[in-house]
Amino acid sequence: MEDKKTAIQAIKFTLFSISAGIIQVASFAILNELLPIFDGEYGINYVVSLLLSIIWNFTFNRKFTFKASNDVKKAMLLVLLFYLVFTPVSAILGTMAEARGTNEYIVLGITMLFNFVLEFLYSKYIVFKEK
Numbered sequence: 001m002e003d004k005k006t007a008i009q010a011i012k013f014t015l016f017s018i019s020a021g022i023i024q025v026a027s028f029a030i031l032n033e034l035l036p037i038f039d040g041e042y043g044i045n046y047v048v049s050l051l052l053s054i055i056w057n058f059t060f061n062r063k064f065t066f067k068a069s070n071d072v073k074k075a076m077l078l079v080l081l082f083y084l085v086f087t088p089v090s091a092i093l094g095t096m097a098e099a100r101g102t103n104e105y106i107v108l109g110i111t112m113l114f115n116f117v118l119e120f121l122y123s124k125y126i127v128f129k130e131k
Helices: 002-034 042-065 072-099 104-127
Strands: none
Touching: 002 042, 002 104, 042 072, 042 104, 072 104
8 A cells, every 4th residue: 555655656746846847947948048147157047946946846745745734844944954955966066067068958957857866755755754
């Protein structure tokens, strides 16, 4: 029964993550190509687009994937702690890769894949852990 529940959560998480990924890529492209406010600076564009996708993903996965009734503030704090580590590490490594000539969209895609896997595990077993 637990395996079936985890599989269903993984499917829902994947679908919401795809929608969050669309938001992240679209906002990154807008910042990078159409509104070069930050002069095409990968790290800043990445962080802004990541924040938008985090808000989206947290909201929908909390309600529909994990059906969490735990304290929203505590859950948000736990997500913040995850991203306090993930964001600077991924932004620094992404900026380094982009500076060495790797296309910024390839860097973004790889970063998003790592984020997808790590965030599912962290959300399921730490943020929305059932008691």
